[in-house]
Amino acid sequence: MVKQSFFLFLLVFLIACGSKDKEIKIPETIIQPDQMVLVLVDFHLAEAAIIDVQSKKENVDQYTNYFYNSILQKHNISRKKFSESISFYNKNLKEFQKIYKDVVVELSKTQSRIISKKLK
DSSP states (O other), X not given: OHHHHHHHHHHHHHHHOOOOOSOOOOOTTSOOHHHHHHHHHHXXXXXXXXXXXXXXXXXXXXXXXXXXXXXXXXXXXXXXXXHHHHHHHHHOHHHHHHHXXXXXXXXXXXXXXXXXXHHO
């Protein structure tokens, strides 16, 4: 539940805040924006699945750990690199906002695909 709240808070915070308009050089040690979009899309989809499990009054801890570890493994990212990347983008909110615009687009596409499959 704490992790869910963190991601929701993070999303709201990023949308509400602005940053300087200067060009940011993203270090190679940081997850690059295109990959970060994919990772965050997967995290948000996992969050939706976790909320669904929670609504069925099941223990979400085992699912949460499984989903998060699977996502990091899928993208070949360590927890440390993910944490450092989140920290970097939190300090560079303009870049994070650009990433989240793409995340929202991808999630909307996913939602449209799901809805169209249900209608068939």
